[in-house]
Amino acid sequence: PLIAILPGDGIGPEVTAEARRVLDALDLGLSFEEAPVGGAAYFSAGHPLPPATLDLAKRADAILFGAVGDPRCDALERHLRPEQAILGLRKELGLFANLRPAKLFPGLEDASALRPEVAGAIDMVIVRELNGDVYFGEKGMRTTASGRREGYDIMSYDEDEVARIAKVGFETARVRKGKLCSVDKANVLETSQLWRDVVIEISAQYPDIALTHMYVDNAAMQLVRNPGQFDVIVTGNLFGDILSDQASMCAGSIGMLPSASLDGSGKGLFEPIHGSAPDIAGQGKANPCATILSAAMLLRYSLGMDAAADRVESAVTAALTGGARTADLGGTLSTAAMGDAVVKALG
Amino acid sequence: PLIAILPGDGIGPEVTAEARRVLDALDLGLSFEEAPVGGAAYFSAGHPLPPATLDLAKRADAILFGAVGDPRCDALERHLRPEQAILGLRKELGLFANLRPAKLFPGLEDASALRPEVAGAIDMVIVRELNGDVYFGEKGMRTTASGRREGYDIMSYDEDEVARIAKVGFETARVRKGKLCSVDKANVLETSQLWRDVVIEISAQYPDIALTHMYVDNAAMQLVRNPGQFDVIVTGNLFGDILSDQASMCAGSIGMLPSASLDGSGKGLFEPIHGSAPDIAGQGKANPCATILSAAMLLRYSLGMDAAADRVESAVTAALTGGARTADLGGTLSTAAMGDAVVKALG
Ligand SMILES: CC(C)[C@H](C(=O)O)[C@@H](O)C(=O)O
């Protein structure tokens, strides 16, 4: 199988390099091809998602992605900014389902701002829709009747878009604790009303799953008050953006958390949830674990190599248990030394 | 001055009754008129915001509001649901500026899910725009070209709407610690790009205020990681809905936090941030402090009675310091007994 490696900006190259070392060490017969993306691609090829990069992403069986974002690009027009690369990949490849597990790793109880007993109970997956919502509707600047500048963005979902992500939510809950919480703002938004209606319709196919509904403002409260109440949350692109970052931070370890963005056939893009962290780029300070765990998700979801995925995940836990810590976890290991610890723990 | 009292649903009547007792005890020569709102108004008058209630709200100098929301109304058409009353009041009265202070009260360190040292640092105000955004744009259900149901909502802001709420944000920061953080999603939304552009333009009038910008997903993380970093946050209607509830929960005491919704001339609607809590309605268990503190904001913002507002706020703190606690704070006092404790502490 061909793995596309898109290191991107900031700490992206450092962390993807360690994840690749872990994949190499597993000796699975994978082949790798690398291409620039984000700010790096803008500077080298004039566009954050150059045709050659998109082509590689399409050819590959799975994509390991670092991070995009470069402050030197802040003043560029929107379509040239690094973030457009990830939005473009999600859309062009039909990666509509974003899975973000959030849990507290053993030994990292002190990393969360939440009380240890509250944070320790976090073990959830947020399933976020990635191809629709206000992200991809018509948008622009216009002038009002009274001659004022106005910005606008159309939020929408149709029933097929909701149904396919709802199914991912229900399926995810089925292999976990069987609880699905759908988050919307149906008391205000018609998009959310359709969302809720369709989720309820689809729930007829999943009588074994306990479905609940929660308004997004309440969900943001409950994620602080008692995050342990959640098993799987399914929500739209915008609410998922906010809640999944919040949940990661509740778990305390944004340097530890991976994500998968999947199409309907198992192909996917796998990336750490953290950003490009330009302030520490190139210094060997970044924690590579989130990217290593993203590589594990890649093995599991795109290549069906569950045993190899388990090995990687166990190795990360073993390295942590053995005391390996980068700076974000209160330790002193470099990015490469943390990668070493995981490779060594593979056995 | 005439105060409209709109008790609403669930615990609304209980908590507004205690706030009114506190106002009475101050002997300020206020007059009061009461009217139904929300589910209570739907059942008694066929509409969540009957003409007589809206008329009273318009005539009054300020409005003390309880809470709306009644599960018996869940199946009603949107325009008849209790929430429409508060949305209607905000829009009809031009209450565009929602001020929500969040802080941890002394002695309530254990009420937050955040570590005491993190929660104890919270002392912020969220300034939320209330008259625009995706709440009030065109919305509806339609059929796509391929015959599928689709829900849609138009998000938008024009420059005047952004400018007037930005000014409230800057003015609020000016009488606090001089720090304003504007929250948007300008990397994806044109509405947010206009928001950010206008906030920057207005900032020229406030050279004394330190302005920063943050994406909403990052803000949701930072409110967990280190909420003490914020002084004033200014944001749109939807992001404000989510972040202000999250911030309240971080402070741990949603039974303690008030809010003000103001028009441009100081007239306002004042309500606790909590909801109608139908599960404990009528049992005398609700904490009236959030509503009592909302009455203090009413005195301060709509009537210019700062000394009286200070007295009320000090009395609430004194009652807490004296050990008065309702069930939500781990105590045993009834709603009325907590009201007594505050009235007594007025001295
Ligand atoms: C970079 C940005 C466009 C992106 C998003 O909003 O989806 C990011 O926040 C994420 O969650 O992957």
Ligand SMILES: CC(C)[C@H](C(=O)O)[C@@H](O)C(=O)O
């Ligand atoms: C009841 C609901 C419509 C309302 C809102 O979303 O504005 C509430 O959540 C609030 O924050 O006052």
